[in-house]
Amino acid sequence: MRKLGLSVYEEDLPQGRKYAHVVDESIMINKEKLLVVLGVPAEHTGKPLNHDDVIVLGMHVGECFKRDDVKEANEKAAEKTGSSPEYGISDGAHNLVGGFKDAGIDHHLDISHTLGNCMKHVYGKDPEFVSLTEKLGKIRLQYHLTDKAWLLPPNMRAMARFMNLREWVTWGRKCLIVLVPWMTT
Template structure:
């Protein structure tokens, strides 16, 4: 209930008491919220300590990242996944939490030591690492002498940032969109407002507002006079919106292909061909599209250099660890000054509880409280 439903420990007690009343006391004595928390932490420790055993003698990869600062601390998490991509998007049930460590900061040498510890625990060095482009993570992998894949989401986000961040038309359009969001709230035109623009990782999350701008262009002639007057600014940036739409449509195809099927020579060829057809081959395509397309193709070629055979297929996305940090953010204490608390031990359990294939199946008709009630 704590992990799957997001209930607090006291809410779990209330829920169990409600069920107990409904069942006529069949559940017996309901444990206290502190007891339930202790059970959770103990189960988390057991799962965490056992995680390394699951990769002994196997080829594995690791996904590594550090959290934002919580209080004065940062959490470094290392997840393990099979080295050979299994042809599906990674879920929490597909990875194991190999390491969780807390520090005020994580330098390259610290990251290197955590990676080396895995060799001592598992008996084998990871085949490759997946991380974002943080200097400490990049340098730590280099010091540990383990090949590293750059996360596709962060890397393409940087490519988009390099192309558009300083472009005058892009900055003007973003500024106008922000102002329109403020001026048209609580008005009759609010239903057409653009999505909220993110301040962090803005270039990794462009798809929604680009789709919004493209949709406005497609339906503009069918809008009422008031709506046309409110959103006529989109027409002024039609060339930019069209360029961004072509770029993001291609980026989304590349993301879907690589994140679902992994990076292999086959998927790489598909992505490079798609980029060639949609962003490079056509004469009428904007130069910005072509620069982005060439940069993404270079990135794919560089990552393919780590594939040692035609049959290898690697994971090159760290989305799953970003999701893991999201899980911790949802359960961490509201008071950030507490720093990283022991509740972090719930993370190793998350994949086991949320993945239906890994949850233990109870024999049909076997209800645990019936024996207790009979006793």
């Protein structure tokens, strides 16, 4: 079990530090999800966060998590660190936002979901973008099990489509560079 990282979750945490909670629900496996509560330094460290900065404060398995469940997960995580978090970070899911609110924790939206929502607002109903996604979807279906599959664009999941536009742009740029070599500059 120590090799799998369970010991990191079970270790005693340093007390007295100021933490922020990052809370998210994982992708559903069968009928169950994982609600994860992570602790990160509440104050800016002057550098991007890395794995060493993040601690696992809670992992909860269930079919669904209501705002009361999220509130309880935050409270259990706060017990583990010895103090309430300075603030919380999550996507805009109502149960997560409500759980922070019920626990009396200031909530901030995570940057990737916020930017994804901006992209959705700009491109979600744009006729050219909609046409492009439909065409690429049909091409993916047509060629996904052929010897040309390696040329296909990345699969864009419906839920995270606007958060992962960079993958399509990178793929499109690589295609253009192959087709029009002078575009490399």
